[in-house]
Amino acid sequence: MLRGSSGAELSPEEVAALLHIADGCRDLEAIREDHLSRLQTLTLIEQRGASFGLTAIGFQTVAWIRSR
Numbered sequence: 852m853l854r855g856s857s858g859a860e861l862s863p864e865e866v867a868a869l870l871h872i873a874d875g876c877r878d879l880e881a882i883r884e885d886h887l888s889r890l891q892t893l894t895l896i897e898q899r900g901a902s903f904g905l906t907a908i909g910f911q912t913v914a915w916i917r918s919r
Contacts, residue, residue: 859893866916872896872903873913879903 861869868886876882879902887903890896895909905913 859895865889869895869905869909869913870916873905873909877902 864883865886868882869890871882872890879887887896890909891898891903893908894906895912896903897906
Protein backbone atom coordinates (compact mmCIF):
# COMPACT_ATOMS: atom_id res chain seq x y z
CA MET A 852 0.00 0.00 0.00
CA LEU A 853 1.10 3.53 -0.75
CA ARG A 854 -0.25 6.54 1.08
CA GLY A 855 -0.62 9.38 -1.40
CA SER A 856 -0.82 13.12 -0.83
CA SER A 857 -4.57 12.72 -0.37
CA GLY A 858 -3.85 10.69 2.78
CA ALA A 859 -5.56 7.61 1.39
CA GLU A 860 -3.77 4.32 1.07
CA LEU A 861 -3.59 3.13 -2.52
CA SER A 862 -2.82 -0.39 -3.64
CA PRO A 863 -0.14 -0.85 -6.30
CA GLU A 864 -2.92 -1.57 -8.80
CA GLU A 865 -4.73 1.66 -7.89
CA VAL A 866 -1.49 3.60 -8.27
CA ALA A 867 -1.00 2.03 -11.70
CA ALA A 868 -4.58 2.95 -12.68
CA LEU A 869 -4.11 6.54 -11.47
CA LEU A 870 -0.86 6.90 -13.42
CA HIS A 871 -2.51 5.35 -16.47
CA ILE A 872 -5.23 8.01 -16.34
CA ALA A 873 -2.65 10.74 -15.69
CA ASP A 874 -0.83 9.65 -18.84
CA GLY A 875 -3.99 10.20 -20.87
CA CYS A 876 -5.27 6.63 -21.17
CA ARG A 877 -8.53 6.52 -23.09
CA ASP A 878 -8.77 2.72 -22.95
CA LEU A 879 -10.95 2.20 -19.89
CA GLU A 880 -11.02 -1.54 -20.61
CA ALA A 881 -7.43 -1.60 -19.34
CA ILE A 882 -8.50 -0.36 -15.88
CA ARG A 883 -10.63 -2.40 -13.49
CA GLU A 884 -13.97 -0.83 -12.64
CA ASP A 885 -13.43 -1.21 -8.88
CA HIS A 886 -10.20 0.79 -9.18
CA LEU A 887 -12.00 3.53 -11.12
CA SER A 888 -14.75 3.62 -8.48
CA ARG A 889 -12.30 3.87 -5.60
CA LEU A 890 -10.26 6.60 -7.29
CA GLN A 891 -13.49 8.52 -7.86
CA THR A 892 -14.56 8.01 -4.24
CA LEU A 893 -11.21 9.41 -3.11
CA THR A 894 -11.80 12.36 -5.50
CA LEU A 895 -8.55 11.65 -7.32
CA ILE A 896 -10.31 11.35 -10.68
CA GLU A 897 -13.55 12.59 -12.20
CA GLN A 898 -15.53 11.45 -15.18
CA ARG A 899 -15.23 13.70 -18.23
CA GLY A 900 -17.60 12.49 -20.88
CA ALA A 901 -16.60 8.97 -21.83
CA SER A 902 -13.20 9.18 -20.13
CA PHE A 903 -11.67 10.19 -16.81
CA GLY A 904 -9.32 12.97 -15.79
CA LEU A 905 -7.43 13.95 -12.68
CA THR A 906 -8.85 16.29 -10.09
CA ALA A 907 -6.64 18.84 -8.33
CA ILE A 908 -6.01 16.28 -5.57
CA GLY A 909 -5.29 13.70 -8.26
CA PHE A 910 -2.65 15.96 -9.83
CA GLN A 911 -1.03 16.48 -6.41
CA THR A 912 -1.05 12.75 -5.72
CA VAL A 913 0.50 11.90 -9.08
CA ALA A 914 3.22 14.53 -8.54
CA TRP A 915 3.91 13.06 -5.08
CA ILE A 916 4.05 9.49 -6.45
CA ARG A 917 6.39 10.47 -9.27
CA SER A 918 8.71 12.37 -6.91
CA ARG A 919 9.33 9.30 -4.75
